[in-house]
Amino acid sequence: MWQRLKAWAGALKREVAALYLATRDPRTPAAARWLALAVIAYALSPIDLIPDFIPVLGYLDDLLLLPLGIWLCLHLIPDAVMQDCRRQAATRPPAALGRRGAILVIALYGALVAAGVGWWLTP
Template sequence: MIARLKSWARSLKRDVIALWLAARDPRVPWVAKLLAGAVAAYALSPIDLIPDFIPVLGLLDDVLIVPAGIWLALRLIPPPVMADLRERAADTTRPRSRAGLIAVVAIWVLAALGCAAAFGMNFGL
């Protein structure tokens, strides 16, 4: 069972890189590019939307949200194109996503400002 989990994790990592490549590939439909880019940016971001130290919820994005996004994006990309992208992904080093980092930080800042506004705090904005 542990071997199956390790194999599944390796395939997820490969597919994330393949989605990163798909977001830049002209053979991929624009809707699939958009979703592939968003999933790859989030998965490759150095920080999570929900930090891992938060019990249960912290791991929820890694276990459910990212695989679900990958699954959906894979359904939108033509199979021959995805097979080619997976081959290319196997030879590509893991990129980092600045866009994912910026998006996650922006969400946290907006959430903090929303909470502050809800509690009547005024920061002079």
């Protein structure tokens, strides 16, 4: 069972990498690109909607939201694009996506904080 779980996690990691590559492909529709960026940011984010220290519910959001987001992206992105991106993700080392992913998450949370502060300061 542990090996199956490990294989599933590896496949999920490759799908996230393929989604990242699909966001950079001009054949990807804009709506799918934005949704994929949100899913990637959530996957890479150290902040969860439900904190992991809450029993059962803490991991439930990761087990449901991430696969659901990936599934939705896969239905919005053309099959030919995803096949090309999966091939690229399989040959590309994971570290190549690390820095860009971190920049994406920092930018997203920076924008959220700026929007929250702007909303809070608006009379």
